[in-house]
Amino acid sequence: MTEEKTKLIDERGLRTDGRKPDELRPIKIELGYLKHADGSVLYEQGKCKILVAVFGPSEVHPKHIELPDRAILKVRYHMAPFSVDDRKSPAPSRREIELSMVVRNALEPIVITELFPRTVVEIFIEVLQADGGTRVAGLTAAALALADAGIPLRGLVAGCAVGKVDGTMVLDLNDIEDKEGDADMPVAYIPTMNKVSLLQMDGLMTRDEFRQGLSMAINGSMRLYALQVAALKSKYNQPENQEKEETQ
Amino acid sequence: MSVTRDRPVISKVLHQELMDLLARDKRMDGRALHEFRKIEVETGLLKKAEGSALVSVGGTKVLVGIKVGIGSPFPDTPNQGVLTVNAELLPLASPTFEAGPPDERSIALARYVDRSIRESKAIDLEALALQPRKIVQVVYIDVYVLDYSGNMTDTAVLAAVKALENTNLKRYTLEGDVPTFSGEFVPLALKDYPVSTTFGIIGEKSFLDPDLEEEHAAEGFISYTYTQEGNLCAVMKNDQGYLSHSQIFDMLDIGWEKAQEIGRAMNWRKD
Amino acid sequence: MEEEPRGPVVVVPGEVIGTGDNRAGENTVKVQGSIVATRVGIRRGGPEGVSVIPLKGFYVPRVGDLVVGIVCDVSYNMWKVDINSPYFGILPATDVFGRRFDPTMDDPLKEFDIGTVLKVKIVAFDRSQDPLLTIRDQDLGKADFGFLARVNPSKIARVIGRGGSMLSKIQQASNSKVIVGQNGTVILTTSDPAMRDKLIRALKLIEEEAHVYGLTEKVVELISGKVEGQ
Numbered sequence: 001m002t003e004e005k006t007k008l009i010d011e012r013g014l015r016t017d018g019r020k021p022d023e024l025r026p027i028k029i030e031l032g033y034l035k036h037a038d039g040s041v042l043y044e045q046g047k048c049k050i051l052v053a054v055f056g057p058s059e060v061h062p063k064h065i066e067l068p069d070r071a072i073l074k075v076r077y078h079m080a081p082f083s084v085d086d087r088k089s090p091a092p093s094r095r096e097i098e099l100s101m102v103v104r105n106a107l108e109p110i111v112i113t114e115l116f117p118r119t120v121v122e123i124f125i126e127v128l129q130a131d132g133g134t135r136v137a138g139l140t141a142a143a144l145a146l147a148d149a150g151i152p153l154r155g156l157v158a159g160c161a162v163g164k165v166d167g168t169m170v171l172d173l174n175d176i177e178d179k180e181g182d183a184d185m186p187v188a189y190i191p192t193m194n195k196v197s198l199l200q201m202d203g204l205m206t207r208d209e210f211r212q213g214l215s216m217a218i219n220g221s222m223r224l225y226a227l228q229v230a231a232l233k234s235k236y237n238q239p240e241n242q243e244k245e246e247t248q
Numbered sequence: 249m250s251v252t253r254d255r256p257v258i259s260k261v262l263h264q265e266l267m268d269l270l271a272r273d274k275r276m277d278g279r280a281l282h283e284f285r286k287i288e289v290e291t292g293l294l295k296k297a298e299g300s301a302l303v304s305v306g307g308t309k310v311l312v313g314i315k316v317g318i319g320s321p322f323p324d325t326p327n328q329g330v331l332t333v334n335a336e337l338l339p340l341a342s343p344t345f346e347a348g349p350p351d352e353r354s355i356a357l358a359r360y361v362d363r364s365i366r367e368s369k370a371i372d373l374e375a376l377a378l379q380p381r382k383i384v385q386v387v388y389i390d391v392y393v394l395d396y397s398g399n400m401t402d403t404a405v406l407a408a409v410k411a412l413e414n415t416n417l418k419r420y421t422l423e424g425d426v427p428t429f430s431g432e433f434v435p436l437a438l439k440d441y442p443v444s445t446t447f448g449i450i451g452e453k454s455f456l457d458p459d460l461e462e463e464h465a466a467e468g469f470i471s472y473t474y475t476q477e478g479n480l481c482a483v484m485k486n487d488q489g490y491l492s493h494s495q496i497f498d499m500l501d502i503g504w505e506k507a508q509e510i511g512r513a514m515n516w517r518k519d
Numbered sequence: 520m521e522e523e524p525r526g527p528v529v530v531v532p533g534e535v536i537g538t539g540d541n542r543a544g545e546n547t548v549k550v551q552g553s554i555v556a557t558r559v560g561i562r563r564g565g566p567e568g569v570s571v572i573p574l575k576g577f578y579v580p581r582v583g584d585l586v587v588g589i590v591c592d593v594s595y596n597m598w599k600v601d602i603n604s605p606y607f608g609i610l611p612a613t614d615v616f617g618r619r620f621d622p623t624m625d626d627p628l629k630e631f632d633i634g635t636v637l638k639v640k641i642v643a644f645d646r647s648q649d650p651l652l653t654i655r656d657q658d659l660g661k662a663d664f665g666f667l668a669r670v671n672p673s674k675i676a677r678v679i680g681r682g683g684s685m686l687s688k689i690q691q692a693s694n695s696k697v698i699v700g701q702n703g704t705v706i707l708t709t710s711d712p713a714m715r716d717k718l719i720r721a722l723k724l725i726e727e728e729a730h731v732y733g734l735t736e737k738v739v740e741l742i743s744g745k746v747e748g749q
Contacts, residue, residue, distance in 0.1 A: 039575075057577070057605035065251060068647065072252035094355045100250035101352040108252065108488045110532075112548060112557060115579075117646045119605045147532050150575035152557035154550055155533025183367075185483070192533035193550060195490035199470065201483035202363050207500055210480050214493055229531050232559045236529045236574050 006180055008165035015177065017046070021170045024160065024220055029231040031148045039149020043141035046174060047131035050138050052145040057119035070113035072120050075104035077138055079127040099135045106139050106159070106188050106198035112152040121151055132178040133161035136186045139198060140224055147232055157197055158224040159188025162213040164205050169213050171220045185210075187217035191225045250352055256344065256464050266465050270453045275462070277306075282456040282502050287406070287513070291414040299415025299436070303407035306459055307397030309341075310404045312389060312411040316418065316436075318427055319386040321377065329376020329384040333362040335391035335404065342396035354393075357404055360444075360484050361391060364405050364473040367481035368442040371412065378420055378427055385417065387436075398459040401471045401486070405444035406510070413438055441516040442481055445503035446471040449491055454499050456506060463487075472500060474507040476517060527730045530556040530571060537569035544570025560673075561730050572730070576673035578604040578702040580641050580650040587662070587700030588652070590635045593628045596620075600637060600652060603669070603702045610639060610652040636662040636706070638698060662698070665706040666715055670722050672703035677729040678722065685725070685735055692742040693718055717742050 008016060015021070025046030034040035037053035044050075060066035077100040081087050092100075103125065111121060123145070125138040136159030143156045163173040165181040178184050183203025189196055196218070201210065266276060273281050285306030294300035299314035319330055335358035337345040350358070365371065376385040389411070391404045416433040448458035448466035458466055468489030473482040480500075485491060511517040530536055536547065537554035546558045547570060556562065560573035580586075580602065588608055592599035600608040616625045631637065637652075638659045644650040654660045670678060678699055679686045690697050695709035697718065707718050721738045728734050 038577075059605070059607065067252070067254055074249050074251050076249045094350075094359065097250075097352050098356045098359055101356060104250040104252070105486075105488050109490045113252075116605055147559050148575070150558055150573055150577060152546065152548070153532035154548060154557070155555065156531065190490065190533075192535070192555065193490070195492055196485065196496065197490040199483060199485035199491070199496070201480060202367060204367050204369075204475070204479055204481050206479050207504065210483070210500065211497060214496065218493060229534075232531045233529045236527075236559055236561075 006176060008177055008180060009168050009170075013168075015165070015170060015174075017174055019170075019172075021168055022216060022219075024172045024223060025174070027224065027227050029144060029227065031144060031231060031235045037145075037149070039145045039147070039151065041141050041144045041148060043137065043144065045133065045137045045140075045172070047129060048127070048134055048137050049129035050134065050141050051126045051128055052138065052141040053124045053126075054121065054142070054145040054149040054151065055124075056121035056149075056151070057116040058122075060118065060120045066118045066120070069117050071111070071116040071118075073104050073107060073111060073113070074120055074122045075100050075107065075125070075142075076123070077103050077125045077127075077135065079130055079134070083127050083130045102198060102200065103135060103139050103142065106157060107142060107146070109193075109195070109197050110143065110153045110155055110157050110190060111146065112154055115152055121146075130175070132173045132175040133186065136160055136188055136198065139188050140228065144228055144231065147228075148235070155190050155192035156225060156228050157188050157190045158221045158228055159186060159198055160217055160220040160224060161186040162217045162220070164203065164209060164213070169209060169216060171216050183209075183213075185213050185217065187214060187221065189218050189221035189225075191222050253344075262461060263465050266461065267450065270450055270455065273453075275455060277459065281453065282506060284402075284457045284506065284510070285459065287510075289406070289410055289514075291410055297411075298417065299411045299413075301407045301410035301414065303403050303410060304395075305399060305403040305406070305457060307395060308400055308403045309393075309395035310400060310407045311392040311394055312404070312407040313392070314411050314415045315388040315390070316415070317386045317388065318378075318420075319384060321381065321384045325373070326381040327377050328373035329371075330386040331362065331366055331371060331373065331389070332386065333358045333365070333389040333391065333408070335361065335393065337393045337396070337400075341393045345393075345396065356484075356486070357393075357400060358391060360401060360471065360473075360482060361389065361404050361408050363482040364442045364444055365389070365408060365412070368440045368473070368475045370409065370438050370440040370442055371436065372439055376417075379422060379425070382425065383422070383427055385420075387412075387415075396460070398461075398463045399446050399457050401446045401484075402444045402457060405442065405473060406514075409438070409441055409443075410514070412436060413441070440475050440477075441511065441514065442473045442475055443507040443510045444471055444473040444482070445506045445510075446486075447499045447503070449489070449495060452495075454495060454502075456502070470496065470499060472503040472507075474504055476511060478504055478507075528562040529559070530562045531559050532557050536562050536571070537564070542568025544568040546571035546573050546576070573673045575671060578602065578672040580604055580606060580608070580644040581701070582641050582644055584641045584701035585659070585699075586639060586641065586652075586702040587667070587698065587704035587706055588637050588639055588702070590631050590633050590637065593631070593633060595622050595627065598627060598631055600639065602639075602650070602652075602700075603672070603704055604650075606644075606649050608639065608641070608650045608652040610637070610654065614653050614655060631661060636665070636667065638662055638700070638706075658698075662706050664710075665698070665708045668705045668707055668719055668722055670703045670705055671726050672701070674726045674729045675699060675701055675703055677725050677734070678705070680735070685738070688735060688739050689718070689721065689742065692739050714742075
């Protein structure tokens, strides 16, 4: 039974979690979280908790899928059974299959695959706790893990989801806004190349709202990028694992 | 796991020819930059399906069959019928399609067609609820890609909408909890006709409805689905590559012009 | 232009570190006309161009490099050698047994079993095939004893030092031979466990402070200084 729709923006223009429409959730980045992965990060964005591990470049198995002129990427976006309210089966859902592809397509432009023909770089994105915007949060974390692994990159990619709730465009959707809002638009952006490498929209919005949302998302991605850069630089200065806590 | 697939080798000569033509706003098959290939539509060709359509866009052929059954609603939408979309990239359609369970491309296609139809509210799902919370009609949209020559996205969305347009639903009477077919059929009345437009990009140039060679050479793709009012109900940047946001905005407007043309050609609008 | 920066300038992938006029050195790439870093590391600028010394990097084989590898597979006519790189090295049986190699008589498994540590040189590598190795050169071959230590390959140059200066100081201070593979694998031949520990810590120090002035003195002090509690 659909109850009265939750009010997603209150009289003061604030959202269910108290944020302003263009406010990002607090971000926490812990690089090198896993000791045996070549690169890794534990990434938190609000209540989203995502673990990413990177391995490679290494030999390809089975050999027949290797490419003669570049490395291939293997990307797995997966949600843990306990990451959502109703337990989710561990078997990959259609959504996870599509999102693994969408995230891989967003990472291909930044990895300099031509440097390592006949090898594979594996990227595992494990969503431990989901609260909206997980595909772009996973992608932002994957860029950090790739850099942590020393995989040569053309640049970093960062992303966030915008949405439309109660007629207002908002940045960095949380779970309720994603489920009960009118539209959900994840975007990922490569700031140093000024290019969008992930873009989807699900819902109903006018063309003007789309334009507004895209600009908002790019702006949010740039702010996330600044946090990625700060986290990577500070790891260099302190080789021991260092938690970097940032708020927006 | 999603794994990088090899891109079919496109000869350097062909690639160069494509780029040269694009620089002069021309394409290999003589089309303008933002022109669809020839679109052919045939509906009602499958007698065992409640609705069907075969659409060709250039050399790409997609067949959609609609079956309508009875089932229970999803727990979070108890007063709505169920809409479910599946897509098969048949091995006979392309050397790059293999037999087996749906791969990521067919899943992505099915989910895009689903979003285009669902978010545009083209189908009145509440009208499909025979007994709220218990018994609803289930609309199965099965997308069969028969021949792949580029841009199966727009072709599939068009075929799905045309198939729904000519779908007839069984009318049921309820005796207690048991639905019985009354013998009558009623057309599924669509409330909107979503149209998808897909662009490829090479450098600064964008081109509508990429054919196969253009798809192999493109640096990025984007699809927009519009409602008849010009709102967006689905957007997907597809495949590898990237786009600048100014390109995204330009194509957004061109896409709407083209969607209106399709709408007129299909008699969905009179303007 | 200085060869060593006054204070390290840490750069991240995508960060612009030079204009189109500079030569693009190691760990850089040209993007939209500028030179950008491809890894997290320290920016280096010099007459030879701009480059980045990465925080983390893996070994990419180079022809002529001496590397320390471990045999991980044996077939009738070659050994597959793990050289700590995305590509396994191949040591052909003919290289060891000579051109008169007879598969019915010469058994590669008896010569070098799985797990054998080898000092080898890279003879050929072009990314279309796995690196080809040889043991036919001075100081190459099986390593019978020693402890294997792993150093980040991007820091190996610092372990060797300009003209081999750091390595000779390490060997002098420890009174032992230290064999350094370009792939980051190092053989410590000292039989003294306490000295071995000091060497391992010295290597770690070089890894962490590769960009710091006065490193050589610190390393020598670590190795030859007093051991705690003794």
